[in-house]
Amino acid sequence: MKLPETPLLPINPESDYDRRLGQVLYKLLRDLSLKVNAIAGGRMFGVDATATTIPVAGTWSQGDIVVNSAPAELGSVSSKYVVQGWQCLVGGTPGTWVAMRYLTGN
Numbered sequence: 001m002k003l004p005e006t007p008l009l010p011i012n013p014e015s016d017y018d019r020r021l022g023q024v025l026y027k028l029l030r031d032l033s034l035k036v037n038a039i040a041g042g043r044m045f046g047v048d049a050t051a052t053t054i055p056v057a058g059t060w061s062q063g064d065i066v067v068n069s070a071p072a073e074l075g076s077v078s079s080k081y082v083v084q085g086w087q088c089l090v091g092g093t094p095g096t097w098v099a100m101r102y103l104t105g106n
Contacts, residue, residue, distance in 0.1 A: 060095040064088040
């Protein structure tokens with residue numbers, strides 16, 4: 001991609017600060033566009049993480065959601081459920097998580 005002749009923001013390519021600022025802005029805008037695309041694609045929360053078990057590694061923020069990529073009916077007769085995913089209640093590494101379950105009625 002070719003940059004415009006006149007930059008929108010005055011930057012000094014020799015400056016470490018300007019270079020770092022550009023990297024941070026790029027990452028923020030990339031992450032934001034991924035979330036917007038996910039929501040536009042019909043994913044309710046704009047989740048960009050899936051797993052088959054509760055997260056046990058990584059750094060997470062309160063409110064983060066990980067979708068269960070291998071849902072299955074669990075539980076005993078008359079109280080069966082499916083784990084839709086997990087939500088982080090307390091941010092950290094790996095944070096405190098709870099399962100998001102819904103009853104199947106079986």
